[in-house]
Amino acid sequence: MTSTLYTHDHAAPALPLSLILLLATGAGLGAASLYYSQPMLALLLAEFKSTPAALGLVPTLTTLGYALGIGLLAPLGDRYDRRRIILGKAAALVLALLLAATAPSVAVLALASLAIGLAATLAQDIVPAAATLAPEAHRGKTVGTVMTGLLLGILLSRVVAGVVAEQLGWRSMFVAAALSIALLGIAVWRRLPRFEPTTQLPYLALLGSLATLWKRHGALRRAALAQGLISIGFSAFWSTLAIMLHAAPFNLGSGAAGAFGLAGAAGALAAPLAGRLADSKGPEVVTRLGAALVAAAFVxxxxxxxxxWLIALGAVVFDLGAQATLIAHQTIIYSIEPAARSRLNAVLFIGMFSGMASGAWLGSVVLARAGWQGVCVMAAVSGVAALAVRMWPAKKYAACAA
Structure with missing residues (x-):
């Protein structure tokens, strides 16, 4: 076990590749825990003989738990040793996954799902940890690599869960997930250094400081707004794709939507390239390029x-644009106030989650009233709006916001 203490003023050496891969794996496994249940809902429905509406609480409470965790738990990374927080959440996530594996009813499974969502926010502690450990000249590249792990965890979790549940049963998937997090915890305990807290604010004051940071930093507001706008189109697309493919003229099953999900892996794998570009050319260039790709794909x-074929290509392009913009936004906000990285990250992801929630709702409404083309038009408008936010001169934006 390492006893190194990292501060935010530490002249960080280049990180070993093994440590970067550990952080990327941890972020991916944490985020994957949110999505294991989704492809298993049909099996759960059959076993518990429940209604779709009741079983819908499982993914809903998982997402709710994650949203609450980002707002209420992620800021603690500035107040306490981030390593201890990651280890604590890993232990809690193991217990929550085992509770899900042994759940005798939908009610218990729903409760476990809420706990899984809360504990899975360890992924949002790992990303600021990577930004703190990385030298400034390579921060974008390092964060991009860790985000690749997180995004691949999201994209591949449904595929893995579907295969494991079909072959070994849904309970086996939760047991395997718990085992993977336990092994991650051991690796983190052995490899990750301790982090010096950067604030002594009491908990309620720590939460209140989120609003203070929002008011203080125009760059944070721009990043959260632009990423939220991109997330509207992103979420609208993925939340309505399966319904659109199932209907005429395509008449395709749910497996086809899953295959489209693999197209998003191309965007995830390109995240380190976006980080390198942010390091060499500046993150502002990457935010504009990413938003332009999103807008162009939906147009x-x-x-x-x-x-x-165009829908599949569009999925690759807009996913690449969305992830590139996210990496660049993280690079921007982590440079604003190093002592508040966990809270800055929380504000950014609150904006992103707000956009995703809005996009899922708007997508279903627009699909019902204007069809698939209407969804694409709405997503294109949100992409253009995000590009406008990034293109608008910073001084003029600050004046308008004030």
Missing amino acids: AMAAVPDQL
Whole structure:
């Protein structure tokens, strides 16, 4: 076990690749825990003989737990040793996953799902940890690599869960997930250094400081607003894709939507490239390029909405743009106030989650009233709006915000 103490003023040496991969794996396994249940809902429905509405509480409470964890727990990374927080959440996540594996009823499974969502926010402690450990010249690249792990965890979790549940049963998937987090905890305990707290604020004052940071830093507001706008289109697309593919003229099953999800892996794998570009050319260039890719992809799909190849290509392009913009936004905010990285990250992801929640709701409404083309038009508008936020001169933006 290492006893090194890292401060935010530490002249950090280049990180070993093994440590970067550990952080990326940890972020991926933490985020994956949120999505294991989704492809197993049909099996859960059959075993518990419940209603779809009741079983819908499982993914809903998982997401709710994660949202609450980002707002209420992630800021603690500035107040306490981030290593201890990650280890504590890993232990809690193991217990929550085992509770899910042994759940005798939907009610217990729903309670376990809420706990899984809360504890899975360890992924949002790992990313600021990576930013703190990385030397400034390589921060974008390091954060991009860790975010690749997180994004691959999200994208591949559904595929893995579907296969394991079909072959070994859904309970086996939760047991395997608990084992993976336990092994992660051991590796983190052995490899991750301790972090010096950067504030002594009491808990309620720590939460209140989120609003203070929002008011103080125009760059944070721009990042949260732009990423939230991109997330509207991102969420609208993925929340309505399966329904659109199932209907005429495509008449495809749920497996087709899962295959489209793999296209998003291309964007995830390109995240380190976005980080390198942010390091060399500056993150502002990457935010504009990423938002432009998102807007262009949705404009193309809105113009020709009935071509599967274009939808697949569009998924790759806009996912790349969304992830590149997120990496660049994280690079920007982590440089604003190093002592508040956990709270800055929380504000950014609150904006992102707000956009995703809005996009899921708006997507379903627009799909019902204007069809798939309407969803693409709405997503294109949100992408163009995000680009406008990034293109608007910072001084003029600050004046308008004031």
